[in-house]
Amino acid sequence: MKNPGPNTRAVHGGEIPDPVTxxxxxxxxxxxxxxxxxxxxxxxxxxxxxxxxxYTRWGNPTTRxxxxxxxxxERAEDCVAFASGMAATAAVMLTTLNAGDHLVISDVxxxxxxxxxxxxxxxxxxxxxPVDTTDLATVEAAIRPETRMIWIETPANPxxxxxxxxxxxxxxxxxxxxxxxDSTFATPxxxxxxxxxxxxxxxxxxxxxGGHGDALGGAVLGTKERLEPLxxxxxxxxxxxxxxxxxxxxxxxxxxxxxxxxxxEEGAVRIARFLEDHPAVTRVNYPGLESHPxxxxxxxxxxxxxxxxxxxxxxxxxxxxxxxAKELEIVHYAVSLGHHRSLIYWIDTDAMMxxxxxxxxxxxxxxxxxxxxxVFRLSVGLxxxxxxxxxxxxxxx
Ligand SMILES: *Cc1c(COP(=O)(O)O)cnc(C)c1O
Numbered sequence: 001m002k003n004p005g006p007n008t009r010a011v012h013g014g015e016i017p018d019p020v021t022x023x024x025x026x027x028x029x030x031x032x033x034x035x036x037x038x039x040x041x042x043x044x045x046x047x048x049x050x051x052x053x054x055y056t057r058w059g060n061p062t063t064r065x066x067x068x069x070x071x072x073x074e075r076a077e078d079c080v081a082f083a084s085g086m087a088a089t090a091a092v093m094l095t096t097l098n099a100g101d102h103l104v105i106s107d108v109x110x111x112x113x114x115x116x117x118x119x120x121x122x123x124x125x126x127x128x129x130p131v132d133t134t135d136l137a138t139v140e141a142a143i144r145p146e147t148r149m150i151w152i153e154t155p156a157n158p159x160x161x162x163x164x165x166x167x168x169x170x171x172x173x174x175x176x177x178x179x180x181x182d183s184t185f186a187t188p189x190x191x192x193x194x195x196x197x198x199x200x201x202x203x204x205x206x207x208x209x210g211g212h213g214d215a216l217g218g219a220v221l222g223t224k225e226r227l228e229p230l231x232x233x234x235x236x237x238x239x240x241x242x243x244x245x246x247x248x249x250x251x252x253x254x255x256x257x258x259x260x261x262x263x264x265e266e267g268a269v270r271i272a273r274f275l276e277d278h279p280a281v282t283r284v285n286y287p288g289l290e291s292h293p294x295x296x297x298x299x300x301x302x303x304x305x306x307x308x309x310x311x312x313x314x315x316x317x318x319x320x321x322x323x324x325a326k327e328l329e330i331v332h333y334a335v336s337l338g339h340h341r342s343l344i345y346w347i348d349t350d351a352m353m354x355x356x357x358x359x360x361x362x363x364x365x366x367x368x369x370x371x372x373x374x375v376f377r378l379s380v381g382l383x384x385x386x387x388x389x390x391x392x393x394x395x396x397x
Contacts, residue, residue, distance in 0.1 A: 006073065006189060007258045014068030014251070026065045028248045032056045044236050051232075058236055062244040066251040067219070070209070073188040073257065074201055076221035080230045081247060085184060085204025086112050087240030088218030092180050092200050093117070093151075094238070095229040099125030102147040106133045107363050108161060109153035109182060110204075114356040117151070132363055133163040134294070136171060143175050153182035154191070154301070158310050158347045158377040159370035160285040162294045165301060169197030178226075184208070184338075189261040190304040199226055207338030208306070211253040211260055215246040260340070263382050264307025270385040271378070271392070272309050280396040283312040285370050308337050310347075310375035313396070317374045321346030323395050324376075330383055330391040337379030342388055348374040 004012070017024050034053040044051065044058055053059055067079040082088040093116065097103060105117050107130035117128045129142040133152045150172050154163040165181055172179045180200035181193040187208045193201045203209055205217030218240075220230055235241055242250075265288065272286040284291070287298035288305030298305065313320055324344060325333035331342040349371050353359060359367055380388065 009072040010069070010258050011255050013070075013072030014065040026062065026248065026251060028244060029060060029062045030244050031060075044232055056244065057239060057241045059231075060244045060247070062251075063242055063247040066217075066242075066247040066254070069251055069254050070188075070203070070219050071221060073254065074194065074221045075188075075192050076194045076201060076223075078224040078227045079219050079221045080227050080235060081205070081242040082218040082220070082235070083240040083242050083246075084216045085110070085182075085202070085206060085218040086116070087238070088202050088204070088220050089113050089182070090116060091230050091234035091238060091240065092202060092220055093121065093126075093149075094124070095234050096178060096180075096200075097121070097124075097126045097148055100146060101126050101149075102144050103128040103149050103151060104139060104142045104147055104177075105130050105151040106153050106156060106163065107131055107357060107359055108156045108159060108367060109151075110157045110184070111352070111356045113151075113153070113182065118356075118358070130357070130359075130363075132366055133168060134161060134366075136164075136167055139168060140171050140175075143171075143177070147175065147177055149178045149180060151180045151182070153185075155185040155287055155306065155308070157185065158352075158375055159367065160185075160287060160292070160308070160310055161370060162287060162297050162301065164297055165191070165193050165196035165198055173197070185306055185308055186302060187257060187261055187304070187306065187338075189258050190302040190306055194222065196301070199223075205250045205254075206336065208261065208264070209254050209257060209338075210246075210250040211257065211338060211340060212249075213336065213339035213341060215249040215253075217242050217246050217250045260382065261304045261306065264338075264380060265304050267382070267385045267388065268305065268307040268309055268380040271380050271388055274389045275309075275311050275392070278393070278396055280313050280315075281311050282314055283370075283372070285310045285375070307380045308377065309380070310371070310377045312372040312375055317346055317376070318348065320395070321376070327395050328391055329394075330387055331378070331381075337377070339379065340382040342381035342383060343379045345377050346374060347371070347377055 071079040178199040201221040286309035
């Protein structure tokens, strides 16, 4: 079929009925190795072009179903799945950047990404400059002759600050750099970064795409050519391979991604408005609210406002977090996001700065504008919005 819509791509992408049995749902192939018709080499370098199924670290048919489904959703040429979002992130960084190279990276992103860039990459001779990627002049000023890549995350965890992918990609093009976008918070239902000029799209499948909080996974999307080193080097030599069982679970989750994202958005809009009107809440960060400082960019770049928001409260956030952990009945006080269950977590600004971002001056001031002394990150699940509001109202007082 020509140009199927996102719902059809989510359901059917990557899938065909089994040619042997006619099974309509995807098979789960747990085999680690594949019987051959004739002897072949034992190094991946012995193969050219499309690699046959030899060993599951090199490729697996169930994982391939997931990869093809995600490529269809993201409107990207190819996809490589990994064991986690961090395995995907590390794979992009360590196959694209070499000793002597320089990375320009968002100064606010998933904590693990920030720690990888700041704590580990320098040990491999790769330097990085964290910048506020909402400010194009700052991004451009950070570029050096040895810069190879710009890494952005939009919306950025945990303050829901957005970055204009097309604008950053235009800067990158001018300087011959590659752009990687961690699009975990957006999902392909909201934003397809390849359409805005990005070279690599990175997802933690653990979040919305898997959607049920029961499987870790990661993925990188882009052209076949750009992904080739990820498939033949990162996957094979670093070994952060997705279990076929997790691929099967995540593909099953991804099939309902479009309808889940509509429900997540609907719930998040309701709860964001409820929080905005609540006297104990001083600020809500959510791209679906008129009050979001980048509302125009949100409208331009996001077809769905996703289901994660963060908010500041009057008074002692840490003490409220303790009460939440004990007294919330529906919302789980837990890390992670994008599941059908609602999750909330307190993110203290000083602790975040110490362990990961280490911002000061203007960069810290911009973070604090969104986060103050700390934010509650709330991933709105698929429960009834009235029940969620009731649960939160009880502990907010
Ligand atoms: C969770 C997350 C990651 C890391 O993914 P894992 O699957 O936990 O390794 C990376 N980026 C973002 C934005 C995330 O939310």
